[in-house]
Amino acid sequence: MTFKDQFRFVRQNMKKNKSRLFMTVLATAIGCAFLIVLASVGFGLHKSIISDMMENQMVTQVEVFGKEDEKANMKSLTDEDVAFLENIEQVKAVTRRNELQQWPNYEVDGYEASTQAIVTHFPSEMKADFELSSGRLPEKENEVVVGYHFAKELMKGVPDGVDAYEEDGTIKKEYAYNGNLLNSTVNMTVIKNQNGKEITETIPLKVVGIAKQPGREWMRESHVFISESILKDVEAFTGVKGGASEMYDGGEIKADAEKTYDYIRVYANNVQAVTDITTQLEDKNYMVYSVASEMKQINAIFLIMKIGLIFIGTIALIIASIGIYNTMTMAVTERAPDIGIMKAIGANPKTIKNIFLLESSYIGLLGATFGTIVAYGISYLVNLALPYILKAAFEDAAPEGLMLSYIPWSLTLISIAICLLVTIFSGLRPAKRATKVDVLKAMRREV
Known part of the structure; x- marks a missing residue:
């Protein structure tokens, strides 16, 4: 049958x-x-x-925060580390950043905001697909790029005791900045504390680029991306490493000191290469974090x-x-x-x-x-x-x-x-x- x-x-x-x-x-x-x-x-x-x-996060990104020496002491990242990371197979780009150790005040046309300044190496950032929504990259020492939401942080004319924010966290229209930041001059004011007194210094900056909007609506990008020369100007004013307003342990500026970075980001060519790169860095005693490891869990x-x-x-x-x-x-x-x-x-x-x-x-x-x-x-x-x-x-x-x-x-x-x-x-x-x-x-x- x-x-x-x-x-x-x-x-x-x-x-x-x-x-x-x-x-x-x-x-x-x-x-x-x-x-x-x-x-x-x-x-x-x-x-x-x-x-x-x-x-929301670059899955091909590996964050490097430092390196342990033989005595398990944390060492800062240097140009030698950058060169080593750039020579790893399947690495697309290696970005390095330093954070200004104070939050300056920024003023444009009477509108003010306080936000973080980040010393940025733009050539490596562009290799890592750093994008602008408008403008161009800095070409001169006093030129900067601002985050997409920087303009939305600016406000002026807020009376004492008045809440300037709407329920959704945005600034009310009567106090909010509505001009065009591109090619405008922003005055960055930094401070230093000397003998119990607060002394200020204003550095004019020209906004030549605005970063691309983050992938999600709830994400905020209001940083100011400055050059190494601007950081040195602030350090010269404060006399403290990183431009901090007060001296701290290890904050002395040394002329022969090796250049260091607060953190480095390594970008792989593809997601599959992230695990291998992370393993290589961990074997070399680098302190790393990647989204790929979190995704595995x-x-x-x-x-x-x-x-x-x-x-x-x-x-x-x-x-x-x-x-x-x-x-x-x-x-x-x-x-x-x-x-x-x-x-x-x-x-x-x-x-x-x-x-x-x-x-x-x-x-x-x-x-x-x-x-x-x-x-x-x-x-x-x-x-x-x-x-x-x-x-x-x-x-x-x-x-x-x-x-x-x-x-x-x-x-x-x-x-x-x-x-x-x-x-x-x-x-x-x-x-x-x-x-x-x-x-x-x-x-x-x-x-």
């Missing part, structure tokens, strides 16, 4: 009791849909978090979560398998005469067993197909309704890119495979029973 004949025989017999078949397939479809939708929550949250990390947590959800969803399919078992048991009883005839004409017991296993598999395949279609529909509706639900519940917009339910092809295939295994296992015992039917009893419809 060929497979085609077996399949035709199964379909003919299944049509004899359509209502029972429908309920069995329905139960299997519900179980399969429950498994997929439940597990899709883990896949959706995982995808949302990883996507968010990849957009997150992936492990979500893997456990997804396995747990799939396991819970499988329980629903196991419950549905009880219905399949009952259906197949009744099918064996009802078809006893047919089984007797097949055995009488010399049908192999294996063939009879395969017919009933084929029937249970067919029921499982139908249930898995309909269940998958329903699961995709539910997933779509959930993601569509989620922003409205969160807005109604919390009176705030949902995070950009949030996806509660996501069904990859891998989940679909896993769910279908589990569904088929459960249904085949459910039909295994009734199929074995069919092979043991006595021919004479079957012909008398006794089994």
Whole structure:
């Protein structure tokens, strides 16, 4: 008996009791849909978090904060370290920055703001894909680039005791700066404390570029990116290393001191190279951090979560398998005469067993197909309704890119495979029973 004949025989017999078949397939479809939708929550949250990390942080970036010597003392990073890092295979760029050790006050057209100044090496920054929304890179010592939100920090004319900010944290229109910063002069005022007195120095800076807006709306970039010469001017004024307003331990400026950096960022050519670069740096006693290592931990947590959800969803399919078992048991009883005839004409017991296993598999395949279609529909509706639900519940917009339910092809295939295994296992015992039917009893419809 060929497979085609077996399949035709199964379909003919299944049509004899359509209502029972429908309920069995329905139960299997519900179980399969429950498994997929439940597990899709883990896949959706995982995808949302990883996507968010990849957009908000450079996944190819490795931050280097310092290096331990043989006595486990932390050493500052120098040009020698930069040269070593640039020669590592798969390294795209090595940026280095220093932070001005005070927050200067900035003034333009009477508007003022206080924010951090960062000494930036622009050639390496451009290799690392530092982008501008407008303007150009600095070419002269007094030229600077400002962060995208720097202008939004400027304000003036705020009366004493008046709150200048809106509920969302932005400055009220009557106090906010609305001019064009590009090519304007910004006066940076730094201070030093001398004999209990505060002395100020103003350095004029020309804004020639504005950094690109960060990837997320809630991220703020209001730094002022200054040159090494501006840092030296501030250090000359304060007499303290890093331009701090007061002397601190190790803050003495030495003419022959080696140039150091507060932190260095290494950018790999691709995500796959980050792990290898991080390992090499750790072996050389560098203190490093990369998003890739954090992603590895997150992936492990979500893997456990997804396995747990799939396991819970499988329980629903196991419950549905009880219905399949009952259906197949009744099918064996009802078809006893047919089984007797097949055995009488010399049908192999294996063939009879395969017919009933084929029937249970067919029921499982139908249930898995309909269940998958329903699961995709539910997933779509959930993601569509989620922003409205969160807005109604919390009176705030949902995070950009949030996806509660996501069904990859891998989940679909896993769910279908589990569904088929459960249904085949459910039909295994009734199929074995069919092979043991006595021919004479079957012909008398006794089994």
